[in-house]
Amino acid sequence: MHPAQATNPIIRWEYLVDEWDQISEALVQHLRLTVVSVALGVVLATGLSAVALRFRWAATPITTTTAVIYTIPSVALFGILVPYTGLSMWTAVIPLVGYTLLVLVTNFVAGFRAVPAAVRDAADGMGMSRVRRTLGVDLPIAAPYLIAGLRIATVSTVGLVTVAAVVGQGGLGRLVLDGLRRSFWTPMVVGSSLSILLALGLDLVIHLVGRWLTPWARRRAT
Amino acid sequence: MASAIRLVGVTKRYDDRSPPAVRSLDLEVEDGELVALIGPSGCGKTTTLRMINRLVEPTDGRIEVAGVDVRSVDATQLRRGIGYVIQQAGLFPHRTVAQNIAVVPRALRWDRARIAARVEELADLVGLERSLLARYPDELSGGQQQRVGVARALAADPPVLLMDEPFGAVDPIVRARLQGELSDLQRRLHKTIVLVTHDLDEAVRLADRVAVMSLGGVVEQYASPDEVLRAPANEFVEEFVGADRGMKRLRLHTVGELPFLQGPVVDEATTPAEALATLDRLGSDWLGVTRDGTFAGWVHRTSIGEAPLSRLQLHIPAAQVTPDSTLHSAVELIMSSDTSVAVIDDGGRFGGVVTLEHVRGALARGRGR
Numbered sequence: 001m002h003p004a005q006a007t008n009p010i011i012r013w014e015y016l017v018d019e020w021d022q023i024s025e026a027l028v029q030h031l032r033l034t035v036v037s038v039a040l041g042v043v044l045a046t047g048l049s050a051v052a053l054r055f056r057w058a059a060t061p062i063t064t065t066t067a068v069i070y071t072i073p074s075v076a077l078f079g080i081l082v083p084y085t086g087l088s089m090w091t092a093v094i095p096l097v098g099y100t101l102l103v104l105v106t107n108f109v110a111g112f113r114a115v116p117a118a119v120r121d122a123a124d125g126m127g128m129s130r131v132r133r134t135l136g137v138d139l140p141i142a143a144p145y146l147i148a149g150l151r152i153a154t155v156s157t158v159g160l161v162t163v164a165a166v167v168g169q170g171g172l173g174r175l176v177l178d179g180l181r182r183s184f185w186t187p188m189v190v191g192s193s194l195s196i197l198l199a200l201g202l203d204l205v206i207h208l209v210g211r212w213l214t215p216w217a218r219r220r221a222t
Numbered sequence: 223m224a225s226a227i228r229l230v231g232v233t234k235r236y237d238d239r240s241p242p243a244v245r246s247l248d249l250e251v252e253d254g255e256l257v258a259l260i261g262p263s264g265c266g267k268t269t270t271l272r273m274i275n276r277l278v279e280p281t282d283g284r285i286e287v288a289g290v291d292v293r294s295v296d297a298t299q300l301r302r303g304i305g306y307v308i309q310q311a312g313l314f315p316h317r318t319v320a321q322n323i324a325v326v327p328r329a330l331r332w333d334r335a336r337i338a339a340r341v342e343e344l345a346d347l348v349g350l351e352r353s354l355l356a357r358y359p360d361e362l363s364g365g366q367q368q369r370v371g372v373a374r375a376l377a378a379d380p381p382v383l384l385m386d387e388p389f390g391a392v393d394p395i396v397r398a399r400l401q402g403e404l405s406d407l408q409r410r411l412h413k414t415i416v417l418v419t420h421d422l423d424e425a426v427r428l429a430d431r432v433a434v435m436s437l438g439g440v441v442e443q444y445a446s447p448d449e450v451l452r453a454p455a456n457e458f459v460e461e462f463v464g465a466d467r468g469m470k471r472l473r474l475h476t477v478g479e480l481p482f483l484q485g486p487v488v489d490e491a492t493t494p495a496e497a498l499a500t501l502d503r504l505g506s507d508w509l510g511v512t513r514d515g516t517f518a519g520w521v522h523r524t525s526i527g528e529a530p531l532s533r534l535q536l537h538i539p540a541a542q543v544t545p546d547s548t549l550h551s552a553v554e555l556i557m558s559s560d561t562s563v564a565v566i567d568d569g570g571r572f573g574g575v576v577t578l579e580h581v582r583g584a585l586a587r588g589r590g591r
Contacts, residue, residue, distance in 0.1 A: 127300070141316055
C-alpha cells in the first residue's frame with residue numbers, strides 16, 4: 001500500500017468544517033447551473049416541440065439534430081466554447097442546455113401525441129378554441145410525459161455540471177477536480193456525494209410537484 | 223314542420239386527386255326528428271355529420287342550422303350550440319365527471335350554482351349515479367362513460383345533437399340498454415338528432431327517418447325505417463338492408479296495430495255443439511275459452527263432449543302477448559309454443575289472437591308506423 005494513503009483516509013471530517021464556505025458556494029453554483037440550464041432547455045424544447053408537432057416534416061430533423069448534439073463528448077463541447085465565451089457561466093450553460101434538448105423534445109412531442117384523438121375531437125366539437133384546448137386539455141394530458149422528461153433532463157444535467165469544472169465552472173465538480181489534482185479523497189467524496197444527493201433531491205421535488213399537478217393519473221394507477 | 227338542419231348541394235373534397243367524399247348532397251332534417259345516416263364505411267356519413275358543426279369545412283354547398291348558414295357564424299360559437307357525442311366518448315381524463323359535463327356551460331360563463339344544479343339534473347336524466355360525479359372518467363365503465371358523453375352534449379340544452387357511432391364502443395348488452403335510454407330521452411326532450419351508425423338495427427330502432435348512403439356521400443334512400451325495409455328504393459339499399467329485412471320490420475310494429483282477430487275463441491257459456499262448429503269452420507284443433515271477457519285457457523277438440531265448456535280442464539295459455547308487444551316477440555312466442563296462435567292480453571281482457579298468417583297479411587298491406 002502506498003504510504004501516503006495510510007495517512008489519507010477516505011474522508012477527513014474537519015475538511016467539511018474548514019472548507020464549508022467553499023462547499024456551500026459550489027453547491028449553490030451547481031444548483032444554479034442546473035436550474036438555469038434546464039429552464040432554458042425547457043423554453044427551447046417547447047419551441048422546437050411546437051414546430052415538430054405543427055409541421056410533420058420538421059419532426060425528424062429536429063429530433064436528429066438534438067440527438068447529434070447529445071452525442072458530442074461533453075469535455076470537448078465545453079472546450080470548444082472557451083475561445084468564444086471565455087470562462088463565463090455561458091461556457092457551461094450552452095452545452096448543458098444542448099444536452100437537455102433530446103430528452104425534453106422527445107418527451108414533449110410524445111406527450112402531446114399521446115392526447116387521444118377522440119378527446120381532441122370532442123374538445124373541438126364542443127367549441128373550444130385552439131388556445132383553450134392546448135392549455136386546458138392537451139397540456140394537462142401531456143403533463144405526465146413532460147414531467148418524466150423534466151426529471152430525466154434534470155438528473156442528467158446535475159451529473160453533467162460536474163464536467164463543466166474543466167472550464168472553471170462546474171459547482172461541485174470543482175471539488176472533485178481539486179481532489180483529483182491533489183490526490184486528496186475528501187473533496188472528491190464530498191463533491192460526488194453532494195452531486196448525487198442534489199440529483200436525487202431535485203428528482204424527488206419534481207416527482208412530487210408532478211403528482212400534485214396530475215391527481216387523475218394517480219387515481220388511475222390505484 | 224320547419225327544417226332544423228338543411229344541406230343543399232354540399233360537396234366535400236379532401237384532395238384533388240381522389241373523388242369527393244361527399245358529392246352534391248341534399249338533406250333536410252326536421253325539427254325534433256331523429257335521422258340516422260347509415261351506410262358502409264367510407265360512404266361519407268361521418269364527413270357529412272362533421273360538416274354540420276364545421277369540424278369539416280365543405281368544399282361547396284350550403285349548410286343551415288335553424289335557418290342560419292353555419293359559415294356565417296363563428297365556428298366555436300356554432301359548436302357550443304350543437305351537442306356532439308362520439309364513439310369513444312372522448313371524455314377529458316384529467317377532469318372529473320362533473321367537470322366534463324360542465325365544459326360547455328363553463329365556456330358560456332354560467333355561474334357556479336347554475337352549473338352545479340345542471341350537472342346533477344343531467345346525471346339523473348342520463349341515469350348516472352351522483353356519487354360518480356366526483357370520479358375521473360377512467361374509473362367508469364364504458365357504458366357509464368358514454369352516458370357522461372351524452373350528458374355533456376346535453377349540458378347547455380342545445381336544440382341539435384350530432385352523434386357519431388355513439389354506442390359503437392360498448393358491448394351489445396350495454397348498447398341495447400343505452401339505445402333504449404336514448405329512445406326514452408328523445409321522447410321527452412324532442413331534440414333534433416343526426417346519428418351516424420353502420421348498425422342497421424340501431425338505425426331502425428331509433429330513427430324517425432333513415433338516410434341510406436353509398437360511396438361518395440350519395441343518399442340512395444331517405445325514408446322511414448319501415449319504408450326502407452318494406453320497399454328498398456334500389457338494389458344498393460336492398461342489398462344493404464339484407465335478406466332478413468322482413469324479419470327486421472317485425473320489430474317496428476306492435477301487436478296493437480293488427481286488426482282484431484277473434485280466432486277459435488268462444489265464451490264458456492257457448493254450447494259444446496256450437497264450439498265444435500266453430501272449430502270446424504276455422505279448421506282448428508284447439509279451442510280457446512274466455513270467462514267474463516278474460517282468456518281462461520285452451521282445450522283440445524277431443525276433450526269436448528256433452529259437458530258444458532265451463533267444466534272442462536283448460537290448458538293454461540303459454541303464448542300471451544300484450545298490445546305493446548312487437549310483432550317480433552309475438553312471432554317468437556308462436557314459434558316456440560305448441561299452439562299456432564298467441565293470445566292478446568289487453569290489460570286483463572281478451573284482446574283477440576295473433577297468427578303468423580295474420581302478421582304476414584298486416585305487413586304485406588304495408589301499414590306504416
